Amino acid sequence: MDLPCLAWQDHVGQKWTGLEPATRKCFKSLLELEDVFESAISCTTQDDVKCLRSISAGRHHDMRKDAVEAAACRERGNASFKRRKYMEAALHYSQGVCLSPKSSDQLPLCYANRSAALFHLQRYQDALDDVSEAERNGYPAGLAHKLEKRRAECLARLSPSDPRNDPEERLDMSTKATVGFSPEKGRHVEASETIEAGEVILSERPYSSVVIPGDDAFGSERLRCHACLNPTWRPVPCGGCSYERYCGARCRDRAWEEHHRRECPLGAELSAVGVLAQLALRVALKAGVENIQSRSDGAAHLDAVYAGIYRLLHHLDRHSASMRFLCAVTVATLCFELRQITAADSEAFDWRRLGGAAFRHLLQLRCNAQAVVTLDDQGFLDSNVVSCQERRIATALFPMLSLINHSCRPNTSLTFGDNDVVTIRATQTVHPGHEILHCYGPHAGRMGIAERQRLLQEQYFFLCNCEACGEEQLRQGRHDQASGLLCATCQDSPMLSSSEGGWCCRLCGRTFGRHELTDHLRTVERDLDVAVELLESDKAYEAVARLERIGHGAGVMLAPTHALRGRAEDIMARTHASHGDWSRAAVHLERSGAAVAASFGEESVEMARQLAKLAQLHFNAGCKASALGVIPEARRLLSLHCGALCPEVQELQAMEECLRN
Numbered sequence: 001m002d003l004p005c006l007a008w009q010d011h012v013g014q015k016w017t018g019l020e021p022a023t024r025k026c027f028k029s030l031l032e033l034e035d036v037f038e039s040a041i042s043c044t045t046q047d048d049v050k051c052l053r054s055i056s057a058g059r060h061h062d063m064r065k066d067a068v069e070a071a072a073c074r075e076r077g078n079a080s081f082k083r084r085k086y087m088e089a090a091l092h093y094s095q096g097v098c099l100s101p102k103s104s105d106q107l108p109l110c111y112a113n114r115s116a117a118l119f120h121l122q123r124y125q126d127a128l129d130d131v132s133e134a135e136r137n138g139y140p141a142g143l144a145h146k147l148e149k150r151r152a153e154c155l156a157r158l159s160p161s162d163p164r165n166d167p168e169e170r171l172d173m174s175t176k177a178t179v180g181f182s183p184e185k186g187r188h189v190e191a192s193e194t195i196e197a198g199e200v201i202l203s204e205r206p207y208s209s210v211v212i213p214g215d216d217a218f219g220s221e222r223l224r225c226h227a228c229l230n231p232t233w234r235p236v237p238c239g240g241c242s243y244e245r246y247c248g249a250r251c252r253d254r255a256w257e258e259h260h261r262r263e264c265p266l267g268a269e270l271s272a273v274g275v276l277a278q279l280a281l282r283v284a285l286k287a288g289v290e291n292i293q294s295r296s297d298g299a300a301h302l303d304a305v306y307a308g309i310y311r312l313l314h315h316l317d318r319h320s321a322s323m324r325f326l327c328a329v330t331v332a333t334l335c336f337e338l339r340q341i342t343a344a345d346s347e348a349f350d351w352r353r354l355g356g357a358a359f360r361h362l363l364q365l366r367c368n369a370q371a372v373v374t375l376d377d378q379g380f381l382d383s384n385v386v387s388c389q390e391r392r393i394a395t396a397l398f399p400m401l402s403l404i405n406h407s408c409r410p411n412t413s414l415t416f417g418d419n420d421v422v423t424i425r426a427t428q429t430v431h432p433g434h435e436i437l438h439c440y441g442p443h444a445g446r447m448g449i450a451e452r453q454r455l456l457q458e459q460y461f462f463l464c465n466c467e468a469c470g471e472e473q474l475r476q477g478r479h480d481q482a483s484g485l486l487c488a489t490c491q492d493s494p495m496l497s498s499s500e501g502g503w504c505c506r507l508c509g510r511t512f513g514r515h516e517l518t519d520h521l522r523t524v525e526r527d528l529d530v531a532v533e534l535l536e537s538d539k540a541y542e543a544v545a546r547l548e549r550i551g552h553g554a555g556v557m558l559a560p561t562h563a564l565r566g567r568a569e570d571i572m573a574r575t576h577a578s579h580g581d582w583s584r585a586a587v588h589l590e591r592s593g594a595a596v597a598a599s600f601g602e603e604s605v606e607m608a609r610q611l612a613k614l615a616q617l618h619f620n621a622g623c624k625a626s627a628l629g630v631i632p633e634a635r636r637l638l639s640l641h642c643g644a645l646c647p648e649v650q651e652l653q654a655m656e657e658c659l660r661n
Contacts, residue, residue, distance in 0.1 A: 002275035002395065004330060007055045012326045015043070028321040033314065037359045040328030041335075041352070048333045049340075052269050059268035063243040070099040070106040077113055090117040090233065095222065098237040098245055108139040115150055118233060124154040126234045170421060171305075171400060172203040177436060179403060186313065188435055189404050195430040198640045201412060202400060202424040207309060208259070208282045209372065209396035209420060210275050220393040227251035229372060229394055229420040240264040259285035265341050266334065273330050275395045276369060280362035281334060283309065283397060289350045292357040308399045314363040318461040324363075331359045361397075367460050368402040369395050372416055398422055406460070407437035408444040408452055409468035413605050413641035427603060427640060437466070444468040445600035484562035484598075485517065488555050512555060524550055524564050531571055540575050547572050566595020573617070582621035589614050608637030612648055615655065624659050631656045 003009060016024070023043075030036045077092030093114035100107035115130035131147050131154070139147060176193040195201060209229060211221045225232050225247035235245035236252050241264050246252040259282045263270060270278040284292065287306045294302050295310045316324065335355035342351070372394040401422060404412075411434075413427045430436060440460060442452035449472040456464050487505035504511045527550050534543040550558075550568050558565035569592035576585035593610050600606040611634035618627035631652050638649045 004273040004277065004326070005055065008052060008272055008330070009326065011048070011051050011055070012329050013322070015048070015329065016322055016325050019043070024321075027325065031317060033316055033360050033363075034356060036316065036324055037328050037332070037356045040325065040332045040359075041355075044329055044332040044336060046336070048329065049336050052272060052333050052337075056268035056272045059271045063241045063267040063271075065101040065104075065242055066099050067101055067104040067106050070096040070104060070110060073099060074106060074110050074113060077110075077117070081113070081117060084120075086117045086120040090114055090121065091222070093117060094235050094245075098235065098242045102137075102239060105138070108134045108137040111137060112139055112143075112147060114234060115147075119150060119154060121233070122157075123233050124158045128154045128158070130234055170203065170205040170419075172200075173400060174199065174201045177201050185405060185435070187311075187403050189400075190435045191430040191432050193432055195426045195436075197426050197428050199426050200423060200643070201426055201436060202404075203421055204398050204400050205419060205421055206370075206372075206396035206398050207305060208279060208286055209394045210279045210282065211394045212275065212392055213271070220391075221245075224393060225251050227255040230418060238264060241267050243267050258282075262338060262342070266337055269334065269337060273334065276365045277327075277330050277334070277358075277362055279369065279395055279397065280331070280365055281358045283361045284354050284358040287357065289353055292353055293350075305399055309361070309364075309397065309402075310357075312364045312368050312399075312402055314360055315367060315461050316363060319363060319366075327362045328359055331355050331362060334358075365395075365397065368397060370398050370401060370422070372396050372420060372422075374416065394420070396420065401438075404436055404438050406440040406456065406462075406464065407466040407468065408439065408442060408449075408464060409466065409601075410437045410439045412436060412438045414438055415642045415646070423643065425641060425643065427605075443600075444472070445604070445606070449473065484559045484565075485512075486557045486559050488557050491557065510555065517556065520556065521564065524558070524568075528564065528567055528571065531568075535571065535575055535578065540578055543575050544572065547575070560591065560594045561598035563595055563599055566592040566599070568592075569595070577617065582617050583623065586614060586617040586621060586623070586626070589617060603637065603640070605637070605641040608634060608641055609648075612638060612652060615652060619655050619659070628656065628659055 004012075019027070027036070027039050030039060073092050073096035077089045077096065080086075080089035080092060093110050096106060096110035097114065100110060111130045111134035115127040115134065118124075118127040118130060128151060131151050134147060135144070174195065176191060176195050176199070177189055178192040179187055180190045181187050189201075211224060211226050211229070212219075214220050214222065221243070222235070222245070223231055225235070226244050227246050228251055230247050232245075232247040236248055238244040238246075238252065238256075238260065244255070244260060244264070244267070246255065262285050263278075263282070270281070287303065287309075291303050291306050295307060319327075332355060335351045335358075338354075339351045371392045373390040373392050375390055401424070404424070411426060411428050411430055412424050415423050415425070417423060424436075424438065426436075440456065442455045442464075444452070449469055453464050453469065456462060485503070487508060487510060489510065490505060490507045502511055502513045503517065527546055531543045531546045531550075534540075534546065547568055550564075558568075569588045573585040573588035573592065576582075576588065589610070593607070593614070596604075596606050596610045611630055615627050615630040615634050618630060635649055635652045635656075638646060638652070642648065
């Protein structure tokens with residue numbers, strides 16, 4: 001759960017412990033959302049508003065317009081431009097655009113300079129748009145000839161492009177799937193007809209989303225539209241703050257009407273109270289008081305999508321009393337601020353009813369928020385060696401996706417595309433009456449049953465009894481759980497079987513203490529972390545030397561299918577690839593595939609990406625037959641999980657055509 005910053009948690013925590021015992025006891029006994037929120041309002045004062053403003057003071061500086069900071073960004077952009085780092089220059093100029101007040105002379109200069117950077121990046125339409133913005137915002141007449149020349153150069157190079165996507169509301173659900181209900185599962189999604197592997201079950205845009213703040217100067221919040229989450233080369237800023245930015249005027253104007261006109265003055269405070277609180281308020285603002293009142297009064301709903309959101313389980317009784325208090329006081333404090341900001345607003349604003357809905361949504365989001373992720377995968381082509389990993393760019397609420405239950409080994413795959421659309425595909429045949437399931441995070445391939453069930457119980461309030469958990473419990477009950485370790489003396493092919501207090505080798509009978517093996521595996525993990533640090537510090541030979549020693553010790557060896565052996569082979573592949581030794585890199589990556597298949601399955605998306613990387617290595621090495629032997633299976637698996645039109649499949653197809661021609 002994306003909790004508020006520690007300073008605000010501490011403030012509310014002290015407020016909770018400082019309550020009169022009778023008041024605290026009364027609060028704990030409240031079982032209705034409305035009663036809990038009203039109790040929190042009665043405890044919230046102007047001092048809480050002042051405290052939140054004080055905590056947020058430093059964040060205000062990051063969100064206000066500032067001509068001096070804009071000028072500094074433009075100078076940094078100029079320095080990058082001179083070094084021909086045009087992408088870096090464009091990012092600095094974009095920050096200058098967002099920081100510039102409307103009347104500042106920095107605004108047209110930043111637009112003009114960004115148009116030059118975008119021109120060198122061959123983003124000719126974007127460069128043209130920036131030329132127009134520079135002129136519209138008062139670019140100096142004496143320099144106008146530069147813009148005219150750039151406009152002519154862009155027009156000369158511009159080719160007809162596809163129309164830009166219109167991120168309208170979207171929900172496409174397969175006619176072969178239906179929403180069911182049972183007392184045990186609640187609302188859930190199941191197959192009404194046979195759904196074949198690879199078929200799309202659901203495509204949906206979120207009702208609302210919030211971009212995750214980045215840890216560096218150019219994090220996701222500066223590179224993506226805050227409305228549709230699409231990457232943008234030329235963000236269009238909010239007129240009131242320097243933080244919110246969009247891919248175009250359409251997204252900006254819609255966000256303003258839906259929620260941002262209320263949010264904009266509260267940007268710093270919303271940053272302090274956390275992503276989920278901001279998303280909860282955003283959902284309520286988008287719904288509007290009329291929709292909220294319709295739902296709470298039991299009247300006919302105006303918005304069917306919001307009606308579904310309103311019915312999501314909030315698990316009020318499962319949250320601790322202190323967590324309920326933190327959530328309720330946080331929302332109440334934000335509503336106090338909204339009431340003060342909108343006091344002079346001619347439009348009636350029922351902040352109390354809106355706050356009650358936002359509190360409901362904040363509790364719901366703990367179990368129903370969905371991380372929107374993108375794949376950071378630069379492969380083996382860059383000089384810098386980078387791991388392939390998913391990166392969270394936003395947190396969103398998808399109403400229909402929220403109805404799909406969890407499995408630690410799901411029968412679907414989830415991908416994100418343009419305009420923040422999530423697509424769910426079947427990864428195996430789902431027969432009529434069988435439930436459609438996806439993974440909430442704890443996957444059987446990534447962690448053991450004890451850790452999975454602990455995480456699911458803590459965050460989602462249920463004890464998982466999916467097929468994967470049942471099989472794992474059965475294996476543990478028979479005491480024949482495979483450890484993925486081999487006896488170093490006889491290199492026994494079967495895994496070590498359990499014995500009293502530890503493990504033993506099936507061939508020679510040598511026993512190993514459980515704690516001894518646990519300590520050994522922790523040492524292996526530390527060695528792997530050190531090897532990665534050495535590799536990323538351009539100390540490849542030292543990394544190789546350490547990797548070659550990994551896995552031997554305590555009288556055991558890592559089996560080829562052990563996850564740590566797979567990670568070691570993957571790092572070795574990256575090491576050789578960083579020096580252009582594609583053939584040796586391919587050998588090690590092929591070995592690491594055994595561990596990937598053992599953990600996630602031969603048909604998994606992880607295996608698909610493993611094969612795609614292997615095909616790229618064979619291609620780089622000029623091994624035509626090896627590449628052509630891998631590409632078809634990589635394409636099949638990626639199409640199964642991500643669709644035939646995904647960029648990875650298109651790249652593999654282009655690679656195959658190149659080799660065959």
